[in-house]
Amino acid sequence: MNHPKISVIVPIYNVEKYLKACLDSIAHQTYDNIEVIMVNDGSTDQSGNIMHHYADLYSNFHGYDKPNGGLGQARNFGASHAAGEYLAFVDSDDRVTADAYLHMVTMAEQTGSDIVVGNVLRFNAYKTFPSGIHRQAIVRTKRRIHITTDPELIYDTTAWNKLYRTSFWNKHQFAFPEGMLYEDIPLTFPAHYLARSVDVLDETVYFWRFRNFGDHSITQxxxxxxxxxxxxxxxxxxxxxxxxxxxxxxxxxxxxxxxxxxxxxxxxxxxxxxxxxxxxxxxxxxxxxx
The missing domain is CATH 1.10.287 (Helix Hairpins)
Structure with missing residues (x-):
């Protein structure tokens, strides 16, 4: 297999408690051709310092500071700096599994699909458990499918459990809506619909954090x-x-x-x-x- 480069975009905002675990999970991938584009979106805690520490520690980690503009804008900023043949996103309080990008890029290279979707588990300080929405979207491993023939993909609305072919992303000029929450939803359905084909992996590639009581995320x-x-x-x-x-x-x-x-x-x-x-x-x- 060729080893095409994957650009992983990590938007960062006030996540000093979680950021090291997130970045470590990307640094320790079994796939070796990854560039990590970290975007500090105006954090007021130590997140920016942590980001720059990782940029100094790893030659393939690149840190950018910008004024706060929200998650959608930070993702778009990172994507504009991507040089890889594939594109992925990771939220900075989550983690990826060690083989995530190896499995996804291997399938994409075999099938030629525009998007590879992987399974997701949720986790908090006490337990790990299935993601209900992804259980509805991902029934089993499937190759070269499409949302018009496999409509369960309508439930696959998160940006970060996926690998996108960069040429596909650029062809359709995808961008996350800015200045709003739930910016994943208006992008993921058009991406599914406009893709020539999509691959689905039933193995877990992503751990999605469920914040503990008193530390709720925006979606909570x-x-x-x-x-x-x-x-x-x-x-x-x-x-x-x-x-x-x-x-x-x-x-x-x-x-x-x-x-x-x-x-x-x-x-x-x-x-x-x-x-x-x-x-x-x-x-x-x-x-x-x-």
Missing amino acids: SRTAVNNLRDRLKAVEMVNRFFEAYLIDPELCEAKDVKLLSLDFMMYLNKLPNADQPYFDLFQDYVTRYL
Whole structure:
């Protein structure tokens, strides 16, 4: 097998407790042709110093400092500096398995697919457990499939359990929406749809952190009205893509089932603890959607 370069983008913001474990998991990969592009997005803790320490320690780790602009902007900044034939993203409080990129790039080189998707486990300080959404998306290892024939991929909405062919990424000028939460969702569905083919690995490539009590991530703070507003914005962006591409009714139905059973349900379950503006926004949008 050839050894094409993989560019791994790591956006960093105030994660000094978790960053070393994340970067160590990338540094200790069994695949040897990786460049790591670390983007310090205006951290106010020691994250920037940790980043520069790793840049000094490893010749293939490169650190960039920029003013805070949010996760989407930091990922886009990192992707603009990528020189690899493949592109991957890692959130700076998560970890990748030691063989993740070896397995993904091996499959991509064998099949020629534009995206390789790997399985995900969640973890916290006490346990490791399956990721519910990825269990729905990844049934078993499959090669050269497409979301139109395997609609369970509609549940595969995270940016970081994937390897993207850089030529494919650049051809479609993909970029994460900036200035909002849930920036993965409006990008991953178009990527799935526009890909010539996608490979799916049922083995775990990524450990997705579930923050402990009192240390919630953005996606765990679902009772904030801006969190709900950005989720609905992401939904609307996906819906507009469906309309623009006149996507088949069967896939539209799969998308609606996913939204009703997962996206909207997560926020419906938060209504007892939400304030009135949150309640009104949810009720108005879901009523119109139904």
